[in-house]
Amino acid sequence: MSVVNKGISKGSILALKDAIELLSGKWKFCILHNLHHYGTMRFKDLQEAAVGITPKVLSKELQELENNLLITRTVNNTKPVTVCYAPTKHAIDVLPVISALLDFGEKHRKIIKGR
Amino acid sequence: MSVVNKGISKGSILALKDAIELLSGKWKFCILHNLHHYGTMRFKDLQEAAVGITPKVLSKELQELENNLLITRTVNNTKPVTVCYAPTKHAIDVLPVISALLDFGEKHRKIIKGR
């Protein structure tokens, strides 16, 4: 009937905690959301898309995502150097999380508004 | 083809940020996960299920979840007072997020292990 119904395995709670630890925070979902939409983005594009983020924070988030094999970083030898970030195949696995969050967020807004 | 493919609306990014703001953090997903599994839990059950959480933090998380209409709090007039927490109908909307996170977490573990 429900998604979780047969008992909570220790493995599953660990997987949940891993996912939370990696993806929690103010920006990672937004970055991945943008990246999945546009496919490939430069640093500045990402900064403009994630309104309010500072270069320092963006840089840190991107490094963490790269370390976890969710994005790739490519340096182009252009006049002023440009860098491209793109989602990896593995990043596709976070799409369901993002769309579920999006869905929840929209439903939640309605419910909170009308109380 | 993909879940997000037609443009990023401002509303959707706001919904995403709302969801992140509410659910981000170390414990809320775990608490909701447990609550959905067991249906109704007392304070102490929740504390034992979320290994490592302290009463202060648990108390705060539960208040936030209650304020956001994701759980209900019921005080029973038993010998030593007991309190029951249960998920609301609205909390069902976070189940897809949890199962997607769980799924991602498991896939991610495999990918990170074998690199």
Added chain:
DNA sequence: ATAGTTACTTTCCTAAAGGTAACGGATAGT
């Protein structure tokens, strides 16, 4: 020579998250 662009890094700082430990009120058992 000066100024602009891109992609950061560095330093400094504040606020929030989260942990530790102890305590409190209600009630009941011994």
Added chain:
DNA sequence: ACTATCCGTTACCTTTAGGAAAGTAACTAT
């Protein structure tokens, strides 16, 4: 009177997240 249970609260402290502002390196254009 003492102890225990349950559900917290309170005070205190440390850690982390994240923001502000400036700087840097490499290059180009004027």
